[in-house]
Amino acid sequence: MKILAASDIHGDLYAADALAKKAKREKADLVILAGDLSIFGNGLEGLLKPFKDAGKKVAIIPGNHDSEADIFMLKRRYSDTIYDLHNYSFKIGDIGFFGCGLANIGPNELSEDEIRDRIKASYNYIKGAKKKIMVVHVPPYNTKLDTIRKNMKIGSTSVRDMIEKIKPEICICGHVHETFSLEDKLGNTRVINAGPKGKIIEI
Template sequence: MTLRVLCFSDLHRNHIAARQLVKMADEADLVLGAGDFANRHEGLSDTLDVLCAISTPTVLVPGNGETVEELRDATKEWKAATVLHGEGCVIELKGKAVPIWGVGGGIPVTPFGAWSYDFDEEQAREMLAGCPENAILITHSPALDTVDKDSTGRVRGSQTIREKILEKKPRFAVCGHIHDDWESQVTLGSTPVLNAGPNGIFVEVPE
């Protein structure tokens, strides 16, 4: 049996895409939002005010455009949503306990400056240390040399996330962050890895 999972990332205040995601979520068992709901910390609440109509169980991580504190504050009234950052949760879906681990922010540190919510590889290692085997992994940043190529073809992902996927073998990993690789999917080890993008992608994930 599989779970039908709706994945998205990098809305950046795109309310048209957010309203479409609300409609799509009715057809999903689980919704995963891989960060960057705001633009440089602006517009987070108005984007979440649209998304909070989703009643399907939803797990979010912050992007580099909002902090985990800002995201938790903006989702206080969204009963279906769980925000993760360096931590995990277990959600009951179809009568089974599904472990999910989440890490947000830009990894490694981006060139964007002080506004960007970033972490270095050592900090990422600490935040990923508790990830269990065979979980669903949701990160804002992609694993190095997977779905992380920018417009010049340069890879921009995280070595630590790559190592952790190979070590812990998540059943599925979703990310965003690198816009030029939106909707791309590869397999790393045995794990399907998706850079979701704002339009919403349905994937079938083993229970």
């Protein structure tokens, strides 16, 4: 399976169009947008239309610049295009996808306990899947992906804890602009900060 993963497009219609074209060119089976689709709800109008026009299914979660209401609106408008991964899960073949959006700091904040509980709840529905992909907005704590200025770590301890317990094949995240497109590993799990230009992932 080929996935185009991206994050933090912040309502940029040009970025969305470029990603849809990349998904079509690369023959991606699924697009994943790991949060911060908008700037506090601004920029959502028409944001997913390029993917619909390209015939691509899109799995989405909210970031700290989105709200759960924003995701609900997109689900209603693009019901034939979207998989909602915020506290939900789904399977394609033998691959299970699960996740939780928002972040542990800033607007639309979740506590670490809430993040852990939501990831666990969404995982429970696909735990029998042969392969698993976890989608979150905030990266796991103390990795290459959560480092900002002066070596400050802003990742989620709960995301890290759940990766170490569940051991998904892949964890897709975003949030930290300084580490877009970087990868790290926690055990055997590939952890990828997808970024707005997108990354092709094969599983």
